[in-house]
Amino acid sequence: MDPVDATSASPALVRNLVLAVALLATAGAAAWRAHRGDLAGRTPAAALATLAVGVTVLAVEQATDLWRFREAPTTVAGMPLEVSLGWALLWGAVPTLLGGPVWAWLAGFAWVDLVAMPLMTPLVELDDGWLVGEALLLVTAATPGLLLGRATVERRWLPLRVTLQATLFTGLFGWLLPHLALAADGLGWHDVVDHSYPVRALLLTAAVGFAVPALAAVTELHRAGGTPFPWDPPTRLVTTGPYAYLANPMQVGASGLLALLALASGSRTLGVGVLFAVGFAVVLAEHHERLTLSRRWSAYASYRRHVRGWLPRWRPHVPSPATLWVSETCPLCSATGAVVDTLRPTGLVRRPAEQAPRALRRMHWEDATSSSSGIGAFARALEHSTLPLAWLGWWMRLPGVARVLQLIGDAVGLGPRTLSSTPGER
Template sequence: MAVPEIDVAVLRPLIVVVPVIAAGVLWLLVTDPRRRGAAVLALVWNLIGLAGVNAVAVSAGWWRFADGGPAVVGVPVDLLVAWAVAWSMIPVLGARWLPLPYSLVALVLVDVYGMSALAPAVVLRADWWWGELLAVSTCLVPGAVLAGLTVRRRALGVRVGMQVLLFTAVLFAAIPVLGRAAGQRGPVARWADPAPVHVGGTLDSVAIQIGGLIAVIALAAVIEFYRAGGTPWPWDPPDHLVTTGPYAYVANPMQLCGTLLIVVTAVVTAQPLLLVAAGVAAAFSSGMAAWVEADALGGRFGREWTAYRGQVRDWIPRWRPAAVTAPARVYLARGCDPCSDLAAWIVRRSPVGLAVCAAEDHPADLRRIRYESAAPEFSCDGVRAVGEVLARVNLAWAVVGWVIATPGISRVLQLLVDACGGGPRDLPAGRNEDGHTPSMNEVAQ
């Protein structure tokens, strides 16, 4: 006798309730804030990734979903949430008792042998395993790797890079897609029903260029977190208070840039509803997020935090960097005419917290302009060093500095400078005719 199919109205709530309850129980049992934060990070990764994978799978015909309930890019929201929770919160929180690799193998086996049992909520085609392979390789495994590295504080560069990729997807994929879905389906937001996206024209070109500049500033803020030994994720912060880079001008550069990027996206995609999302993001950052941040950072850094916040505002940047920014030094050859000219230009602009020193006095054998910061300990040469110097002059020059110091851009610019005769060179003697070796201040004057 054939086994009758389970009613979708009964099956779908079970698919959602079981992993959500399991994750809730584990959340209560696991009180480690860092592991909880890693689980939430993996959840966001899987929500974004699985939405994209399922959209591809439905389009390719690997599987399809039963009609009913709200959906995003053709994927039912309830099933998407359940899938993401099962692939993130449960294995990451459960890793306290069961090693993460074992959980991942178990989840893959559950999918392989259990997906067909979800009919008619999910109907599979014979080659559905292509979609499963894509989901495992882009969602399950990377999310678990990110969470595991976050818990153990390993591979900082990998963690930062994956977070940048994730937040980029949130800003430029998830939020626009959700805004479009709300504009098309939401009864309150039908006034914002967007037209088909068409990028082009002067306004879009200007908006995209502004967005690129804002993204560079946001990346500069992330790089400052990386140098301090942490990431932008609240549960994976640096060990030191970050007061350099964009943080020398405004207290919340990433939140500010994120909000502005949503506004730019609203302009380019012609989605007025995204302006509401930008307002919500700004309100959240100004309210609850700021309150939590002030409590946490004030408790960790005490007077250092109080002195810093006494000089920078939440959303309105300063023109000159705050005086509490960590001190640094720049080394230029006093016997090199272009270097001495640059040293004079720097000194005239009175950079904040920056000492201009002679490269001849450096203990190492320098062949390029060198920038060194003690807190956090960091050094760079050439074009990147110039970018770091400009960030200590004023806001306008800082933006230029962050652009030219951006990874990739700085490399290309350095190649161009080297090709034009500004490559590395041995230090000149730097003595006058009377044998006197001038100081850097004398050269600058």
């Protein structure tokens, strides 16, 4: 082999060596877990952590110029696939399968990188500030991946799990997959926004329309003790919020947003990808979901007889009526309750707050499993009316939005009230 061939073969050897080491380490960790008898319980968490690390590593690679990988037939988003996959497995799957202190894994990752990266010079060119990039990856990729894997395995830190998963899936479906599809068609993100102001406004409005039900569905799962990840489900069947109108609000929202990106950019690859994803979800995933959730919850079959997967209802399906407690001695509160009555809400009973079994100071909504007060209660009431008003209610109950609206309401006189009666007098 002449010197030119040896030089060209060297990067390929390094790429394959990285992947081989990662696959062997993952296989070894999986075998050890299988020997202990708990591999099945950790496999979904390991896959989730691997995906989180992989997406973040590619995002940092695209956003910085602290190292440059040689172009290869397998290059994806600026990095050879063997390297990005191997990196994701070593930082995601392996520690999730093996367990151990997070700080110890981070120290180990840092030491291995300090030794290994300079040895990979046939494959990667390191900038003077590459150590900054390594530190950035430890903070943005390794730490979240380790925490997400451990929290998912142990079913702990629910807000952290939901936040990291929402960030991961937004990055995957909102950036990585569209980025690859656009690049395949010779397009970029500038093509998505290269339109007149009226068209941009229309596209943005449609995007918000699809995003709100998906985000509201995530918060609804969170309130029920679960996450968007199918193998990290809630503790009960969720039939409230967007799920009262649609069985798959997150899938519909993600598909709608991707379809808008395809339409705005003119990307045929992205359009074909959306059609394939929707077809797969409707034909195969839907069947699997029905079987799985029917085994998990006995009420699921009845729920799906009333609620479709991809076509929303006009009015909600409410298996068990909810109660809206509204004061009758407060004129403004009573008027608000009367407005709710004019909407002819489905499955909602309005009762005087003065007769509630406990002292209430705000409008209060409750069903058998959850409750909301103030602006949240009014938003819940809207969800019992029709689809457009329900969408408004979902938006009002989004975590940041709900807090701001409640502060504004309190500032203009819609704050808590002290009712004339007490619980003992009711």
